[in-house]
Amino acid sequence: MSLENKNPKTYRESGSKGGAGASAFAREGISIAQLRAELNGRVIAPDDAGYDQARTVFIGGIDRRPAVIIRAADATDVARVVSLARETGLELAVRSGGHSGAGHSVSDGGILLDLTDMRALHIDAERRTAWAETGLTAGEYTTAAAAYGLATGFGDTGSVGIGGLTLGGGVGYLVRKYGLTIDDLLAAEVVTADGQLLRADARTNPDLFWAMRGGGGNFGVATRFQFRMHEVSTIVGGILILPATPDVIAAFIAEAQAAPEELSTIANIMPAPPMPFVPVEHHGQLIVMALLAYAGAVEAGERAVAPFRAIATPIADMLKPMGYPEMFLPEEGDYHPTVVGHTMFVDTIDRDVAETIVEHLQASDAAVRVAQLRVLGGAMARVPAEATAYAHRERRIMVNLAAFYDGPEDRAVREAWVMDFAAGLRQGDSGAYVNFLGDEGAARVRDAYPRPTWERLAAIKARYDPTNLFRLNQNIPPAIQTPGQ
Numbered sequence: 001m002s003l004e005n006k007n008p009k010t011y012r013e014s015g016s017k018g019g020a021g022a023s024a025f026a027r028e029g030i031s032i033a034q035l036r037a038e039l040n041g042r043v044i045a046p047d048d049a050g051y052d053q054a055r056t057v058f059i060g061g062i063d064r065r066p067a068v069i070i071r072a073a074d075a076t077d078v079a080r081v082v083s084l085a086r087e088t089g090l091e092l093a094v095r096s097g098g099h100s101g102a103g104h105s106v107s108d109g110g111i112l113l114d115l116t117d118m119r120a121l122h123i124d125a126e127r128r129t130a131w132a133e134t135g136l137t138a139g140e141y142t143t144a145a146a147a148y149g150l151a152t153g154f155g156d157t158g159s160v161g162i163g164g165l166t167l168g169g170g171v172g173y174l175v176r177k178y179g180l181t182i183d184d185l186l187a188a189e190v191v192t193a194d195g196q197l198l199r200a201d202a203r204t205n206p207d208l209f210w211a212m213r214g215g216g217g218n219f220g221v222a223t224r225f226q227f228r229m230h231e232v233s234t235i236v237g238g239i240l241i242l243p244a245t246p247d248v249i250a251a252f253i254a255e256a257q258a259a260p261e262e263l264s265t266i267a268n269i270m271p272a273p274p275m276p277f278v279p280v281e282h283h284g285q286l287i288v289m290a291l292l293a294y295a296g297a298v299e300a301g302e303r304a305v306a307p308f309r310a311i312a313t314p315i316a317d318m319l320k321p322m323g324y325p326e327m328f329l330p331e332e333g334d335y336h337p338t339v340v341g342h343t344m345f346v347d348t349i350d351r352d353v354a355e356t357i358v359e360h361l362q363a364s365d366a367a368v369r370v371a372q373l374r375v376l377g378g379a380m381a382r383v384p385a386e387a388t389a390y391a392h393r394e395r396r397i398m399v400n401l402a403a404f405y406d407g408p409e410d411r412a413v414r415e416a417w418v419m420d421f422a423a424g425l426r427q428g429d430s431g432a433y434v435n436f437l438g439d440e441g442a443a444r445v446r447d448a449y450p451r452p453t454w455e456r457l458a459a460i461k462a463r464y465d466p467t468n469l470f471r472l473n474q475n476i477p478p479a480i481q482t483p484g485q
């Protein structure tokens with residue numbers, strides 16, 4: 001593969017006036033005017049109206065000022081921006097839905113390549129496939145697909161981008177029935193570090209395709225994904241709230257593991273928020289806020305959720321037949337939580353483990369604190385671990401711990417609580433799901449991949465991105481190449 005830029009472009013005129021990011025941009029001698037002339041999409045400079053909004057990411061407490069924000073219109077723009085980053089050496093941030101827990105989708109002083117204007121979706125209902133540009137959110141894709149009675153599984157939140165979610169794996173409401181999002185990824189188009197637009201699928205660039213299914217944004221900028229779709233129209237699902245005693249939590253997990261694969265569950269153990277559907281006497285008390293989705297016939301779905309209703313008298317029972325997109329709850333537009341978290345896998349949640357969960361949650365006074373339990377297995381677990389870069393196929397339960405914080409001092413307190421909680425739950429290795437990592441350092445990125453997976457990823461990184469151009473991510477540094485390799 002040639003690493004030469006086929007269309008070398010230099011951008012040397014006057015720079016833009018603005019903040020620290022803008023002066024860094026000017027130092028490189030790059031002209032905003034020239035960029036505007038050359039790109040099909042929008043170029044947002046620090047002194048433009050809309051700059052502050054465009055640099056805001058989902059997670060709160062991140063205040064970074066890119067030298068320029070480029071809202072790419074198409075793959076040609078993406079290739080140009082990748083080349084610009086390579087030529088200038090400026091840090092490149094890639095943003096799809098902006099939900100990175102580590103704040104990786106905005107750069108301080110570098111280039112922000114924002115894909116949110118690339119949202120084309122072509123659904124082939126007959127073949128049950130879709131080509132989706134990566135600026136789409138999970139909610140947008142799911143709503144459009146539902147018009148054909150079809151779905152591809154993403155996560156639990158509609159505003160999450162399909163870009164970041166897919167490249168890390170994708171664990172959601174169809175995980176037990178149809179696997180991870182990447183298990184439905186048929187092909188991708190990707191701009192690699194040399195500025196080329198490549199196709200990656202099982203036959204074309206198969207190593208790149210393998211790496212992109214779990215290896216995150218390390219290998220290039222994905223511009224389009226082709227997904228397999230499934231017939232999913234009316235599901236039985238929604239919210240079920242139970243009191244969170246150790247017995248209830250343990251019984252919930254046992255039922256979730258015994259349930260048919262059509263049923264995927266997410267159980268959030270947390271103090272009850274003051275929501276209208278939670279009776280006042282429960283506010284602040286520990287609850288199991290469970291989300292259930294049965295992707296199959298309605299009658300069978302009603303049978304599958306019945307044992308959960310019988311675990312304890314529900315505090316709220318909103319399970320019902322519904323359209324699949326309704327699983328994505330309404331979201332507040334300007335919501336930017338400051339949160340510390342820890343993601344891990346466990347294999348058992350029996351009564352003792354459930355008691356540990358309750359004790360830790362009771363010991364904290366964080367305004368929002370949660371232990372999220374996702375029972376895995378089913379179709380996800382049948383894919384061989386070496387088939388994709390997401391390799392934790394045999395792990396039975398994903399646990400995500402989180403606490404909201406208010407300012408740096410509080411952050412330290414909440415972080416200590418999360419780490420202590422995680423230590424209390426640890427079973428076996430310290431594996432992690434890359435998409436739920438925060439900015440936690442290189443060792444935690446290593447935790448996301450077993451050694452053989454990591455070594456293969458690093459070797460593929462060395463081929464496609466030897467200078468680590470794509471480094472503002474959960475980074476997999478390129479393997480050091482010995483001469484002759």
Ligand SMILES: Cc1cc2nc3c(=O)[nH]c(=O)nc-3n(C[C@H](O)[C@H](O)[C@H](O)COP(=O)(O)OP(=O)(O)OC[C@H]3O[C@@H](n4cnc5c(N)ncnc54)[C@H](O)[C@@H]3O)c2cc1C
Nearest residue numbers: 096097098099100104105155156161163164165171217222
């Ligand atoms: C509220 C919330 C709920 C979540 N729920 C789930 C869930 O249920 N299941 C689940 O699996 N995950 C879930 N996640 C995690 C989520 O999958 C990751 O945070 C993911 O990275 C977000 O993708 P994004 O495109 O929105 O984020 P971005 O911040 O835009 O992207 C994250 C990173 O991914 C890379 N990236 C994004 N798009 C591209 C692209 N097109 N090409 C190359 N690299 C790219 C970049 O490195 C970027 O820094 C959730 C996160 C949040 C905040």
